[in-house]
Amino acid sequence: MVRLKAGDERAFEKLVERYQSKVFMIAYSILKNEDDAYDATQDAFLKVYKYIGNFRETSSLYTWLYKIAYHVSIDIYRKRKKMGATEYLDYMDSNQDMDTLHHVVRSPSSYASNNELAKSIEESLDKLSDQHREIIILREMEGLSYSEISEILGISSGTVMSRIHHARLNLQKYLKEHL
Amino acid sequence: MQNNECKYSYEDLSAYYDGELNNKKMLLISTHIDECEKCKAYIDNIEKTSGLLSSYIDGFNSSNSRLDSLYDDLKKKIDDKEHLKESSVDKIIEFPQKRSNFINYATTVFAIAAILLFSIIFVSKKSIFSNNVSSKVNTTSVDSLEYSKFNAMIYKTKDDNKTVIWLFEEDSDIDDSI
Numbered sequence: 001m002v003r004l005k006a007g008d009e010r011a012f013e014k015l016v017e018r019y020q021s022k023v024f025m026i027a028y029s030i031l032k033n034e035d036d037a038y039d040a041t042q043d044a045f046l047k048v049y050k051y052i053g054n055f056r057e058t059s060s061l062y063t064w065l066y067k068i069a070y071h072v073s074i075d076i077y078r079k080r081k082k083m084g085a086t087e088y089l090d091y092m093d094s095n096q097d098m099d100t101l102h103h104v105v106r107s108p109s110s111y112a113s114n115n116e117l118a119k120s121i122e123e124s125l126d127k128l129s130d131q132h133r134e135i136i137i138l139r140e141m142e143g144l145s146y147s148e149i150s151e152i153l154g155i156s157s158g159t160v161m162s163r164i165h166h167a168r169l170n171l172q173k174y175l176k177e178h179l
Numbered sequence: 180m181q182n183n184e185c186k187y188s189y190e191d192l193s194a195y196y197d198g199e200l201n202n203k204k205m206l207l208i209s210t211h212i213d214e215c216e217k218c219k220a221y222i223d224n225i226e227k228t229s230g231l232l233s234s235y236i237d238g239f240n241s242s243n244s245r246l247d248s249l250y251d252d253l254k255k256k257i258d259d260k261e262h263l264k265e266s267s268v269d270k271i272i273e274f275p276q277k278r279s280n281f282i283n284y285a286t287t288v289f290a291i292a293a294i295l296l297f298s299i300i301f302v303s304k305k306s307i308f309s310n311n312v313s314s315k316v317n318t319t320s321v322d323s324l325e326y327s328k329f330n331a332m333i334y335k336t337k338d339d340n341k342t343v344i345w346l347f348e349e350d351s352d353i354d355d356s357i
Contacts, residue, residue, distance in 0.1 A: 009254075016250045024246060025236060038245060045253055121235045139197065140232045146199045165193040172224050179227045 001061065004052050016045055019062060022142055023069045029125065029137040030073040031080075040076050044069040059151055066142065067152045070134070117178065124174035132167035139164050185218055187211060192218055196225045 003011035020041060027040035047068050055064060125133055138149045146160045153160070172179060187195075187208055194200050195208045212219050 013250050016253060020246050020249050025239070034245065038249075041246075041249065042253055042256065045249075046256060049253075049257060115238060117231070118235050118238055121231055136232070140229055141236045146194070146197070161190050161194050161199065164197070165190045168193060168225055168228060169189070172228055175228060175231060178231060179224060 001057070004061075005055070012049060015048070015061075015065075019065055020045075022062075023065065025141055026066060026069045026137055027073040029133055029141075030070070030077055030130070032126065036076055036080065037073070040069065040073040043072045043076075047072065060148070063144070063148045063151055066138070066144070066148075070152055120178060121175065124171055127174050128167060128170055131163060132170060135160065135163050136167045136171060185211070185215060187218065189221065192221050193225060196222055 004015065023044050024037055024041045027037035027044070028034065031037050031040060044065065048065055055061070059067075125136070128136065134153065135149065138144045138152065144152070146157045146164075149155075149160045150157045155163075191200065191204070191208065195205060198205070200208070208218075212222060
């Protein structure tokens with residue numbers, strides 16, 4: 001942490017290596033396409049780099065990092081939503097060639113498209129409401145505690161407990177044939 | 180959500196699986212699960228779902244070679260000073276600044292002073308209002324009076340000793356009956 005705050009690039013590189021997959025997963029769960037998730041992951045780490053000097057260590061570094069990743073992803077999601085479908089396609093068109101576009105607009109991830117179970121899990125996650133998907137990712141995939149989730153999402157621990165239960169119930173319903 | 184057949188709710192069982200209950204409750208539920216088929220089945224289902232999600236994330240991460248270049252891309256952006264650009268998220272996320280002891284002390288003093296000032300103003304306003312009412316009841320028609328923030332008052336007039344009950348809504352004209 002001391003090295004990070006002092007601007008040590010090697011320490012920052014290690015932080016990126018350690019958490020990039022987890023941050024990417026949070027972003028992907030919200031944005032549901034890999035390119036936007038990649039941008040959000042970059043943005044989140046850039047903000048950590050910029051603001052690490054102000055980090056007061058009242059929470060753990062990864063809770064802080066996840067909180068940033070969550071808000072960055074939500075911000076991108078809202079911007080895309082405001083854009084509307086046609087503008088979004090134009091935006092993607094201007095940034096990527098058509099082969100990539102096809103993949104990005106409606107994506108199962110590259111992993112899921114080659115794996116039936118993964119595809120089914122991804123579709124089930126897609127069916128969940130935004131709130132349920134976020135909380136399942138933070139708890140089941142990132143392994144965060146209720147108090148960490150409560151801090152990241154800005155909700156009480158009681159709400160976390162209840163929301164996790166309902167999210168699990170819905171997920172079990174969608175994944176019934178695999179249980 | 181209530182689990183009708185058991186004393187523990189599904190939320191409790193879910194939190195038990197996550198190890199988020201206090202030691203006493205963890206122990207009680209652990210003992211209960213050994214005896215209750217329904218609760219055991221519920222926990223088993225959570226476990227299976229978690230297993231599926233874990234295998235999904237492992238496969239997802241190992242197949243995602245794109246992140247290999249993340250640090251290099253970040254380095255380029257940092258060198259180009261892109262991290263210095265402001266975005267709306269900077270305002271949303273709390274990036275706390277370190278505050279000196281002096282600022283903390285000054286904030287506390289200011290808060291106490293504000294509370295005291297507010298109390299003094301509130302008490303004096305209430306007193307002025309009461310005085311106005313007693314004089315106006317004796318001298319003018321109450322139909323034209325307007326008072327705010329008080330929903331009802333019971334008052335005795337000085338001259339004929341009748342009881343006056345005023346009912347009125349906030350910021351509205353007074354309805355009175357004598």
